[in-house]
Structures are given as C-alpha cells and as structure tokens.
Amino acid sequence: MAETQRFSLTEVLDSFRTCLTDQGDILLEHYLNGWKGLIKFMNSLGSVFSFISKDAVGKIQIMENYRIGESSQQYLTLQSMVKYEMENKLVDLVQRSENWDSGCRTILRLHRVLRWLQLFLEKLQIASEDSKTSVLCTEAYNDSLACHHTWIVRKAATVAFYALPTRVAFFEAMNMGTTEEAVAKLGVALPFLSKVFDITEELYRQHNLLDLP
C-alpha cells in the first residue's frame, strides 16, 4: 500500500527525458527504466492487464539480459545496439529464426507502444472531465498499435481497456498532483516522449528495421 502511494508517474515520464543525451543518443538504461515504471503503473490498474504486462516484462527481460551479457558495452545506447547487431548480422530481417529475440526487434515492439502512449496522453490532456479513458485509449490504440497485432490480441486489448477508470480516477492513480498539475506535467513530458519516438523511428527507418518480423 505504502509502495503504491509513493509511486508517481512524474519520475517515470522523466526517464524518457533523461534517456536522451545531448548528442541525440538514447540511453537504454533510462529508456528501460521508463518502461518498468509504466508497467508498474499498469499493474496497479488491475489484473485485467496482466497479459499485457507479461508480454512487456518478457521484452524488458530480453533487453536486460543483453545489458548484463558479454556484449553489454554495445547495449549502452539504442544507436550502439543497432550498429552492433546489424554489423554482426544478429537481426532476423525477413522471418523469425535464430535471432528471433534481437534487441532491434524487441525495442521495435516497445517503440510502437510509445506511439500509442503519445496519442493516449495527448488525448488525456485535452479531454473533458467526463471523458471515458477506455474510449481515449481504444482510439489511440486503433490509430497506432492495432495494425501490428493479431485479431485475438486486438480483441483482448479492447476488452481490457473497458476496465480503465474514469479520467479523474486515472489522474489520481498517476499521482501527479491535482488534475491541472497532472495536465501541466504531461505537457512538459510529452515533447520528450515525442523526441525519443522520432529519433528511434528515424534510426530504424535508416536501417530498414521498421517492419522486423
């Protein structure tokens, strides 16, 4: 209980600011910390999100294993990871095979979710008091991630979204102060999320990695 009360999305969203270096590199440690915090927040919303959380935790674990593995130095930034995996042919480019769990592929799955998060937070920021978060979430999902998911995942995700609390309760769970304060903080955090998304998108586009199987 005390753990839940201390938890605030402010620090979580801040990870997406601190993961950016002045050179435009993305530090994987902070990037992954951001995801860990988001997963923790999602878990606090109820067990209906467990299947999403399980997939996300599995992907974070894949990345953490690289970060502590024998090539850990190559996994300091997103840029060094892409360079290393591409130069050493460690990415399955056409179909999933022995490199099915490459860092490039794993981050791509999270990167697509970041687009959903961007859209969802933008909607949450400008929505009226009585807006249904389930509707905002579903709209953001349909405009971003849905096209990358199988029919069954789409159905399960859409059903889970119905369990989301009202906008007011959602802001309370975020623990970012009053609704007005939370909206203001989202306004500060969103440009950093967008920058992380844009840098990743461009890096993946340059290497033709946006459709990894």
Ligand SMILES: CCCCCCCC/C=C\CCCCCCCC(=O)N[C@@H](COP(=O)(O)O)[C@H](O)/C=C/CCCCCCCCCCCCC
């Ligand atoms: C400040 C507001 C915060 C909002 C709350 C954010 C909550 C987000 C928290 C965690 C992120 C979830 C990450 C989910 C990773 C899903 C990656 C993925 O797309 N996986 C699919 C493809 O993987 P492969 O099979 O190719 O390896 C996989 O099929 C998916 C399975 C599970 C369903 C994924 C549904 C994703 C919905 C994302 C929206 C989360 C909604 C949470 C609502 C608060």
